[in-house]
Amino acid sequence: xxxxxxxxxxxxxxxxxxxxxxxxxxxxxxxxxxxxxxxxxxxxxxxxxxxxxxxxxxxxxxxxxxxxxxxxxxxxxxxxxxxxxxxxxxxxxxxxxxxxxxxxxxxxxxxxxxxxxxxxxxxxxxxxxxxxxxxxxxxxxxxxxxxxxxxxxxxxxxxxxxxxxxxxxxxxxxxxxxxxxxxxxxxxxxxxxxxxxxxxxxxxxxxxxxxxxxxxxxxxxxxxxxxxxxxxxxxxxxxxxxxxxxxxxxxxxxxxxxxxxxxxxxxxxxxxxxxxxxxxxxxxxxxxxxxxxxxxxxxxxxxxxxxxxxxxxxxxxxxxxxxxxxxxxxxxxxxxxxxxxxxxxxxxxxxxxxxxxxxxxxxxxxxxxxxxxxxxxxx
Numbered sequence: 001x002x003x004x005x006x007x008x009x010x011x012x013x014x015x016x017x018x019x020x021x022x023x024x025x026x027x028x029x030x031x032x033x034x035x036x037x038x039x040x041x042x043x044x045x046x047x048x049x050x051x052x053x054x055x056x057x058x059x060x061x062x063x064x065x066x067x068x069x070x071x072x073x074x075x076x077x078x079x080x081x082x083x084x085x086x087x088x089x090x091x092x093x094x095x096x097x098x099x100x101x102x103x104x105x106x107x108x109x110x111x112x113x114x115x116x117x118x119x120x121x122x123x124x125x126x127x128x129x130x131x132x133x134x135x136x137x138x139x140x141x142x143x144x145x146x147x148x149x150x151x152x153x154x155x156x157x158x159x160x161x162x163x164x165x166x167x168x169x170x171x172x173x174x175x176x177x178x179x180x181x182x183x184x185x186x187x188x189x190x191x192x193x194x195x196x197x198x199x200x201x202x203x204x205x206x207x208x209x210x211x212x213x214x215x216x217x218x219x220x221x222x223x224x225x226x227x228x229x230x231x232x233x234x235x236x237x238x239x240x241x242x243x244x245x246x247x248x249x250x251x252x253x254x255x256x257x258x259x260x261x262x263x264x265x266x267x268x269x270x271x272x273x274x275x276x277x278x279x280x281x282x283x284x285x286x287x288x289x290x291x292x293x294x295x296x297x298x299x300x301x302x303x304x305x306x307x308x309x310x311x312x313x314x315x316x317x318x319x320x321x322x323x324x325x326x327x328x329x330x331x332x333x334x335x336x337x338x339x340x341x342x343x344x345x346x347x348x349x350x351x352x353x354x355x356x357x358x359x360x361x362x363x364x365x366x367x368x369x370x371x372x373x374x375x376x377x378x379x
Contacts, residue, residue: 135372
């Protein structure tokens with residue numbers, strides 16, 4: 001007998017146990033930075049969370065001897081099913097102690113929930129969709145835990161694979177050391193030999209126009225990523241949630257768009273590594289965590305930044321104008337990092353099959369630092 005009991009999250013006390021289960025699972029991981037605890041409440045609020053309103057999601061906690069020892073969420077993502085018709089449900093937010101019986105109980109409970117909705121496969125982890133944190137860390141355990149990416153001890157993947165979960169896709173993170181790149185200078189020389197480059201207009205978002213500009217970023221995101229593996233669109237309600245979460249910790253001018261003859265054709269976004277600012281806060285923003293976090297981000301700045309988006313509008317992909325627009329935006333991102341005295345920039349995540357973007361990023365130069373794996377299993 002494993003002595004493991006898995007319960008559905010139904011109350012504030014259950015949600016507290018859900019958060020505590022992550023702490024216990026990650027206790028041996030010195031790189032893990034605990035996310036803001038309040039976000040769990042926002043994400044799982046059935047009245048206001050877009051993820052809950054638009055999907056069927058259940059969160060579960062595994063207990064042993066009354067203590068939380070693991071957690072998982074099971075997700076029926078309706079946008080995914082409407083697009084792919086593949087009978088595939090999802091799991092996410094998986095954390096557990098180093099005990100295969102706990103992992104087995106969590107996977108079994110999530111699988112049972114998805115089977116109950118008529119689904120035949122399960123894929124993950126997603127937190128709680130592919131538009132957010134995706135994949136489980138399987139390489140780069142000693143690398144920093146960068147904002148909005150997964151970090152986990154090596155035993156997580158070992159237990160999942162022993163339970164029969166198989167690789168569906170790998171996602172890569174690359175890191176560019178700012179002091180070692182001459183990419184902006186190379187792009188400037190290339191632009192001088194390509195006269196139309198001067199007609200590509202670039203602009204950064206602004207604080208005053210955030211509410212009208214950020215939806216344009218996500219509109220381009222939905223278009224540019226629509227043919228990517230397992231992609232789904234960001235809904236208007238989810239876009240509003242993302243905008244509200246990002247605004248306090250973003251530098252709006254670091255999210256940049258390129259236009260050609262008045263049309264938005266490319267985007268490159270750079271964000272401070274908020275995880276650096278969250279270190280030592282234990283996931284708590286009250287009473288003084290907010291001030292400490294914002295001071296670290298907007299005052300002294302972060303040592304590292306992350307580029308979560310490098311994209312070209314679908315009809316401009318493969319064209320010289322579209323390619324030049326991305327190069328200009330990426331060069332500007334590096335120049336902004338230089339001015340802010342940023343030391344390293346992580347570009348993540350990128351599909352292992354996206355050779356064009358991987359080759360571009362490697363040319364910065366940048367080195368492959370982490371791999372995130374999406375698993376799947378039959379139900």
